[in-house]
Amino acid sequence: MQSAPLDTRYQIETPEGIDLPLRPAGLLPRALAFAFDLGVRGLAMGILLVPLALLGNIGIGLGSLLLFLVSWWYMVLFEVLNQGSSPGKQVMGLRVVQDDGTPIGWSASLIRNLLRFVDMLPFGYFFGAVSCLQHPHFKRLGDLAAGTLVIYRQQPAARPKIPQAAPLGLPFTLELNEQRAILGFAERQGELSAERVHELASILAMPLQVPAARAAEQLNGVARGLLGPT
Amino acid sequence: MKQSLFESRHQPQWQAFAEQLKQLEQGKRKAGDMADFPHQYRRLCQHLALAQERGYSSYLVDPLQQLALRGHQQLYRHRSRLTANILSFVLADFPRLVREQWRFVLIAGLLFFGSLVVVALLVYLFPELVYSIVSPQQVAEMQGMYDPEASRLGRLADRAASEDWMMFGYYVMHNIGIAFQTFAAGLLFGLGSVFFLIYNGLIIGAISGHLTEIGYGQTFWSFVIGHGAFELTAIALAGAAGLQLGWALIAPGRLTRAESLRLAARKSMQMLCGVMLLLLIAAFIEAYWSSSTTTAAWIKYLVGAVLWLLVAAYLTLTGRTRHAPE
Numbered sequence: 001m002q003s004a005p006l007d008t009r010y011q012i013e014t015p016e017g018i019d020l021p022l023r024p025a026g027l028l029p030r031a032l033a034f035a036f037d038l039g040v041r042g043l044a045m046g047i048l049l050v051p052l053a054l055l056g057n058i059g060i061g062l063g064s065l066l067l068f069l070v071s072w073w074y075m076v077l078f079e080v081l082n083q084g085s086s087p088g089k090q091v092m093g094l095r096v097v098q099d100d101g102t103p104i105g106w107s108a109s110l111i112r113n114l115l116r117f118v119d120m121l122p123f124g125y126f127f128g129a130v131s132c133l134q135h136p137h138f139k140r141l142g143d144l145a146a147g148t149l150v151i152y153r154q155q156p157a158a159r160p161k162i163p164q165a166a167p168l169g170l171p172f173t174l175e176l177n178e179q180r181a182i183l184g185f186a187e188r189q190g191e192l193s194a195e196r197v198h199e200l201a202s203i204l205a206m207p208l209q210v211p212a213a214r215a216a217e218q219l220n221g222v223a224r225g226l227l228g229p230t
Numbered sequence: 231m232k233q234s235l236f237e238s239r240h241q242p243q244w245q246a247f248a249e250q251l252k253q254l255e256q257g258k259r260k261a262g263d264m265a266d267f268p269h270q271y272r273r274l275c276q277h278l279a280l281a282q283e284r285g286y287s288s289y290l291v292d293p294l295q296q297l298a299l300r301g302h303q304q305l306y307r308h309r310s311r312l313t314a315n316i317l318s319f320v321l322a323d324f325p326r327l328v329r330e331q332w333r334f335v336l337i338a339g340l341l342f343f344g345s346l347v348v349v350a351l352l353v354y355l356f357p358e359l360v361y362s363i364v365s366p367q368q369v370a371e372m373q374g375m376y377d378p379e380a381s382r383l384g385r386l387a388d389r390a391a392s393e394d395w396m397m398f399g400y401y402v403m404h405n406i407g408i409a410f411q412t413f414a415a416g417l418l419f420g421l422g423s424v425f426f427l428i429y430n431g432l433i434i435g436a437i438s439g440h441l442t443e444i445g446y447g448q449t450f451w452s453f454v455i456g457h458g459a460f461e462l463t464a465i466a467l468a469g470a471a472g473l474q475l476g477w478a479l480i481a482p483g484r485l486t487r488a489e490s491l492r493l494a495a496r497k498s499m500q501m502l503c504g505v506m507l508l509l510l511i512a513a514f515i516e517a518y519w520s521s522s523t524t525t526a527a528w529i530k531y532l533v534g535a536v537l538w539l540l541v542a543a544y545l546t547l548t549g550r551t552r553h554a555p556e
Contacts, residue, residue, distance in 0.1 A: 014302055014306075016272055016275035017275075017279070018278055018298060020295060020302060021295065022299075060399070061396035064402070064403040064404075065403065067403055068403035072406070097303070101303070102306045103303050103307055107496060107499045114410055114502070115417055117410065117414035118422070141417055144488055145492060145495035146492070146495060147492045147495075154299075156293045157292065159289045174285075176283075179285035180285050180287070180288065183287040183288075184287070187287060187289060226233065227232060227233045228234040
């Protein structure tokens with residue numbers, strides 16, 4: 001399968017012989033997710049520590065256990081038990097997977113979250129940010145060591161209506177990417193201005209042997225023909 | 231086949247598959263009850279391959295791809311060794327791993343215990359040295375904690391159970407935090423682990439030397455000897471795990487640095503799990519045994535010595551046989 005050179009997509013091949021594209025997430029959404037998690041943790045600690053402080057010594061003991069859990073295990077527990085997403089990642093639509101696309105396990109999650117300590121050195125996530133920005137798949141140091149990847153969880157896009165036109169066959173065969181391009185043109189027409197539609201379609205007026213003004217309609221017809229019965 | 235015909239023919243199957251996926255993801259049904267899941271998944275993969283090959287619209291291919299990815303996540307998983315066989319890890323794999331990595335363990339042990347003993351001796355011989363390593367405030371705090379007079383007064387009444395609880399929580403957080411730091415810093419080509427090993431060795435050494443020198447030795451040593459067996463060993467092992475990470479970056483051998491780091495990280499993670507276990511035991515002993523005042527000092531020394539032997543025997547002897555108890 002061909003891949004565009006300027007694409008950040010990460011292909012994994014499954015044992016069934018198909019390629020699945022993953023879309024790694026960059027620095028900004030990950031930083032926002034982390035900030036959200038930090039806020040959640042701060043809030044949870046704040047709320048829980050007030051009643052614990054009233055309990056006296058047991059409260060302090062429980063409080064420090066809790067602090068330990070929250071500071072070292074919050075990410076690990078959420079990532080392993082919640083489909084690879086901490087609450088912050090959930091909000092930003094991200095998830096963590098292994099390099100081969102399988103769900104993250106305890107050991108990988110522990111590695112990437114313990115090494116977060118190094119990513120935070122010398123101040124404010126400096127090493128992590130540098131590593132993330134220079135890596136083709138935006139990995140920070142913890143991700144490199146654990147062999148994990150932060151990707152977007154994709155939501156299926158709503159399907160656009162294809163403009164009405166009489167289905168039409170072409171007297172010559174189309175190549176696969178030409179076919180995809182024509183379908184793409186028909187599907188995306190709703191997002192384009194009329195002038196742009198005209199401009200794009202008129203490129204193909206010559207090979208379709210129609211006047212430029214009718215090219216868009218002709219292309220929609222071809223797209224209809226490709227989708228359904230002629 | 232035209233796209234719309236293909237779609238209308240298989241749409242119900244895709245929807246059924248998506249429904250199954252949803253149940254699996256939410257944990258409502260166990261993978262065991264879905265005997266036909268792999269079959270359905272492979273059929274979906276076939277449909278996806280066909281759709282791509284025939285150049286169907288990306289509004290058809292993309293949802294299929296997402297379904298396939300979700301199915302892939304459910305079908306293929308890394309078996310987690312941590313939860314699967316804790317027992318064999320404790321009884322054989324962990325000590326075996328420590329012996330296998332004996333070079334790093336040796337270096338980390340020398341750095342940590344070496345700096346500890348040297349500084350303890352130096353501070354014992356030249357008492358004012360302690361103030362150049364530990365802040366005067368911390369020294370005063372430590373003196374307060376181990377003052378034989380004060381502690382006799384303070385501890386005559388038995389310590390309340392709640393206080394043991396408090397200290398347990400504190401020790402878990404504090405010590406495992408230090409171990410994690412010592413490990414993680416190893417990623418900086420091992421230098422971070424070396425730093426934390428020596429640093430912790432210096433602090434502990436300086437305080438123990440100082441307290442012995444001013445005559446608080448009895449209270450101090452009888453307190454620390456018991457849990458020290460687990461705690462100090464664990465910190466040295468955490469450092470060894472960190473050094474292992476660093477060494478994977480310095481000398482990756484025939485692998486790329488990234489690959490070598492990944493392999494080393496997996497191994498050192500196992501070592502770190504053992505370290506956590508040791509530290510939990512240490513925190514338990516520290517909170518409930520080391521702090522008890524009713525036992526005589528010589529009993530504490532005896533138990534402490536036994537514990538040290540136990541840890542040493544555990545790490546050197548367990549899991550030697552080929553078929554370890556599993």
